[in-house]
Amino acid sequence: MTAVADDVELVRAPKEVRRARILGFVYIGLAVVIYFGFALGTEGDVTFRLGDTPGEIDLTVSAGGLAIFTSVVFAFLGGVQLTKGFGKKTNVILALALALLAFAFLGWAAAGKSLSLVGMLETTVAAATPICFGALSGVMCERVGVINIGIEGMLLTGAFMGAVMGSIVSPIFGLVAAALAGGILALALAVLAIKYRVDQIIAGVVITIFALGLTSFLSAQLLVENASEYNNPGVLGPIKIPLLGDIPVIGRIFFDQNIFIYVMYLLVIAMTYGLFRTRWGLRSRSVGEHPKAADTLGINVYRTRYVNVMLGGLIAGFGGAYFTLGSVGAFNENMTAGRGFIGLAAMIFGRWHPVGALGAALVFGFADSLQVKLAILDTGIPSEFLLMAPYLVTIVVVAGVVGQARPPAADGQPYIKE
Amino acid sequence: MTVAPRDPKPQRSAFWERVAPDKIDYRSLVLIPLLAVLTALIIGAVFIILTSGLGSVWPAYKALFTGAFVGWASISETMLAATPLILAGLSVAIGFKAGLFNIGAEGQMTIGGLTAVLVGFSVTGLPWIIHLPLAIIAGILGGMAWGFIPGLLRAKTGAHEVIVTIMLNFVAFRILDYVLKLPGIVKEGRFDPISKDVLDSARLPKILTWLPVENAERMRLHLGFFLALLVAWFVYWLLYKSTIGFEFRTVGSNPNAAKYGGIGVGATIILVMSIAGGLAGMAGANETLGVLGNGQPGFSAQKGFDAIALALLGRSHPLGVVVSAILFGALRVGGRAMQVQADVGVDLIIIIQALIIVFIAAPELVSSIWRVKGGEETGQLTRGWGT
């Protein structure tokens, strides 16, 4: 950043400085809220259980003390933010600070009791999974310049196909069918957006509405009456990875989960490597950043977009099967409840990078599992407000982050080749 | 430090924009939508065949049509169903005109309906002539607030209204659930979430009960229908005859040029989203004050997505929206009859609606199927994620 000469009189502060200032005040404001809300008057200790059985690995802290500590940290962060700022690490620091806040909040909510942190982290990873698949699907599509609002529809259709095909044939077949269903919907999106140059957001909304209608229709017509035949695939159980799965705490959370989580890890690694190291990745990204340039170098923009969007659909479809084959075991109408859109927010929060998407999904997953835990703890906060939590978090993320992150330059713009 | 010259960016085209403010382009405003609906119905028939067999198609569609249009009772129901759709459709359409995608119509309806109900039963002792407008205004204001939030966020932070409005929809539903359980609000003696009844002085009066036909007193069509038509006319005037509407359309078509011309783009975005929210809020008020008489969860069901479909079908023109709303109302009402008489699931209607949107959004699809010269392509309505 080229500095302005010292003697120049500024008439107003640059945008970045104002943003940083707002964040700084937010930190300080939260510090105050934390102190008065969670620290004052909170009695008792809270025990965070980190092992399988109570007493195995425990962390006991004074709930009030934890809150005070958090409050102080936030005040400090606010101070740094207002003066120097954190530069590139702002988002990471913010995420960590929010994690600490959640911790303190939990401490307050569970004061005098104990709480299974491992359990919470397990549910975090589980809740993050469909969101992550959605986000990865979004990354795949947007990196070539196609906005995919249809992810919600693809997740839902994947869930449906997973349940039905899983019941009729086998769960593995259900997985394949789910992915394919997502791929077909993505093809429809691609055709609308690329060939007919329909506004991509409309096309995505259409796909989602259509998927919602279709799955609800078929669910009502077929599944409700013949549940045992069509809607009874069972749940794919967890598979423990030898060695890694035995590591205390971490092993249980990350390496003793079902196949979806493992596929998610592989996908993050594969996509990161693919996008940034291979020819396919370079060409795909060029299509998303400057399709005209790519075209003049002989890269087939249309085909690249078709292929990547369909890959995105396969990912979303597969991820959708998580709802049925990985979690609930049966299909319910509209069971995705907005997770596809949250996935898009995670994609933005993660700056269109597969690893960022995973990280962001974990944040949202945490919000989800936090809400479940709070309901159990019976804190006196009405359940409806708890249910709102993931959605409110999404709004805050999208409002706070999107201005800073840069999407691929040609995102959302149809490519017109004469 | 030198900066590369900016490449000339291609101008995106606003798909619904007619050539001159007062002329209607027959082909794209009427023919293509008509063919789109027809094609969707045909594909819908395929679904019926697949799930219920060939023999079900004719009874299903016959029930669909008669249930919607034949007899005063049917017409009453159709217009009744169309009323909130007109308002919600206008809500989405006015957003489109300004380049904004208001998926939050359902949430705005919910909040608007809620505030209308609250005023409807908690303010006592007022004559009808004051109480009813007051309740309706409360509904409009509630929806306005719910539209203001995404507008503000979009203008100040660039947060895309698609995500924000969808999230706010979910939040609105939870708020409704919560409020309907509160002690001062719940109907006496009930444990399910349902509010107290709106006082008669705030109910939208039924207008067809005087008809000399049987069951006339059970016809539910109420004043709201005419209010909706009035509002549609007002939106038309706003968009095409007022300075404010010119600002909306300019921002929607080219925000850079709007800024250059002195139009405050951010302020316009906030205003448009607020008005859109208000329109949807009025739709909600319409439901609770006119049809239900109280607040219940899910009274806005599906109408939000319907509104998007019919805004597209009506090419975001108020007249188109009204006609499309009546069509969709007919589909809903006829769909119920279809379910009852021909045993075909009512969700088929959703499929048909989705297909209609697809065909409207891609007129070349329709025209290539029917070998007709197509209307203008949808083009790009909205921008990407950034401001």
Place this chain on the structure above:
Amino acid sequence: MLPASSIIQAVCVRLELRNVTKRFPGVVANDSVDLTVESGEILGLLGENGAGKTTLMNILYGLYSADEGEILVDGEVAGFEGPGDAIAAGIGMVHQHFMLVPVFDVTENVVLGVEPVGGPFASIDMDEARREVLDISSKYGLEVDPEAMVEDLPVGIQQRIEIIKVLFREAEIIVFDEPTSVLTPQEVEEFFGIVRSLKESGKGIIFITHKLGEMLEIADRISVLRRGKVVGSATPKDATKESLAEMMVGRPVDLVVDKEAAEPGEVVLSVQNLVVQDDRLHTVVNDVSFDVRAGEIVGVAGVQGNGQTELVEAITGLMLPIAGHIELGGQDVTLALPRELHELSVAHVPEDRQRDGLVLDFNLYENLVLDSYYSEPYSKGVRMDWPEARRHSKELIEQYDIRTPSPDISASSLSGGNQQKLIVAREFSRDVKLVIASQPTRGIDVGSIEYIHSRIVEERDEGAAILIVSSELDEVMALSDRILVMYRGKIVAEVAGEDATATQLGLFMAGAVS
């Protein structure tokens, strides 16, 4: 036996276009065009904006396909289905608007599409790629840093990357499309040196420009296109700027703007110590100060990208400066918004007419009231008076020679020149005190250029203060009474219009200290 060297250097026709025709709805962009290019020669392709040069090159490069006619490479008919085929046939193109991905680095941009593969899991061998880039770079004297991010590089360097791209793909025929629009006169000389060395190594070169002086200097042969047809050819020996201009336009062209001496009055615009940052927080206008008086034309010369765009945006209210002052007739307008300036009788002809100056989907009269719709006579309170707007638009269309069948068509159907005249009509038809015109004649036909230039001089003679920003040095020199040169965000020189020479201005534009 002929010596080997002469066999290699033997003159042969590398490329031939035969009878190439391309039609678009309503217009024949190329009409039976015949062209040949030999190895080791530079063919100049001359034509004004809209003559069909870019279309022709797009056909050559496989981006379009010709409706009739053929392309022969080394004697064989080539059917290009896309740029990939053209590249494989040895045709390379350096585009007018760079085809570089800003967020990729130099090497990634160069190898995109022909990446060397190595490493595990079929990854790109970036080390090998960088080596090759440096190879070419040193061989042809095109210094670049292979790992620099393109968006951070100045325009002159970006052009080198475009050339390296072409050489990396072993092009034998290289097309340069308006390559000098982003260079200072000195850089142009350097660039010509590179082009000549490419010619010497046997490449066949097509050089497209609308600048007559350059054409005479660099080309071996010149073909002139007008309205899609080849209307003549010439060699630099027997042609002059005037003869070329006449062939380009079809009638004798006055290359000089007819104006009398200026009589400057009071200071209308005063810019003091202005500092502006772009969205990436680089300081692009760095402590700029100057005045513009009533009745004078001040021209800002400089290669595009030195802060002129942001300077204009700051003055016209589209961007807010970080520091400094702007005064209009004594009133402080530093943070003023476009509407306030409009009401203070400031007119702005924007640099990007399609992006900022017009709403292409609106019709002509809606565009004509774009900045004045909110007040009388076009509206009363909240109510628009469209009939009045339409009526007035017909007058303006007549007065400003806008070629259109009616005011009801959409602005997108106007040609570039007519679109610009529409904007000029809108801006000049009011009483204006200050006119700011940025690249006022970019991309438009000669007739419209002449018209707009004469209108600008007229406004000046009626007492307006005029600020012109243009990267066309000829235009600045022809119009301005006083010339300021901008380089890297600063005003580095001020020269009286009559005294200015291209060489001198060129030195300033390149940053040489006065």
